[in-house]
Amino acid sequence: MSEDRVRVRMGDSGVATVTMVRADKHNALDQAMFEGLVAAAAQVAADTSVRAVVLHGEGKSFCSGLDVASFMSGRGGTGVLLERDGDHVANLAQSVSYDWSLVPAPVIAAIHGNCFGGGLQIALGADIRIAAPDAKLSVMEVKWGLVPDMGITQALPRLVPIDVAKELTFTGRIVSGSDAFALGLVTRNSGDPLAAALELAEEIAQKSPDAVRAAKRLYDETWVSDDARGALKLESELQTGLIGSPNQIAAVMAGMSGEKPVFADPTQG
Known part of the structure; x- marks a missing residue:
């Protein structure tokens, strides 16, 4: 991962902070930023000591979207973003949003300044979004004659009704962080x-x-599913795996004693 674009820092409590580091460009997405974000998601996903992830942008903005000029000046243009690895469900453009769903621990996006186009789709890929009231958010692709194609189909339907999604997408209008909260875009x-x-x-x-x-995992796999049988089965399967496990016993003991629990890291990512 390029330290020039994305930085990952682990705290003592197991909180990983992932920072987009391109403040001079409002963290606009060039190829190095795409690659850095994908690598960061893979890193925290594989680390069983990670209990939660905070994703944010350095400087004045979360992420202002695609750096079109950088791709137009490079070999292959934006085509590299659309190439799909046969082993991965998402292409490079989609992975910077979708791959946060593959991180077993919760991912929280902290949004300030501009959060446009691809930047918004990155934030939508997080489990929770906290935005400054004066942040600016937009599904901006229509401004450039395009559709949003960075994983929005996997995130937006869980957050807003289809008419709200269409209105935001058809117009590309910019909404404030306060308006985004009212609409359900942010938590x-x-x-x-x-x-x-x-x-x-x-x-x-x-x-x-x-x-x-x-x-x-329970919510991600069942939230928009109409398979009641499968969803209820997963509830039971997950619960069976938790009951009597060392960390579940530690939680019970802490709850009964009032003392701070000590949990072991999960055995797998």
């Missing part, structure tokens, strides 16, 4: 979204990582 507002995201991540990190990871 909540905060004057300091990064601090709020880190505080929430620390809170999650104090819970059983087995239970938190199982809950993420």
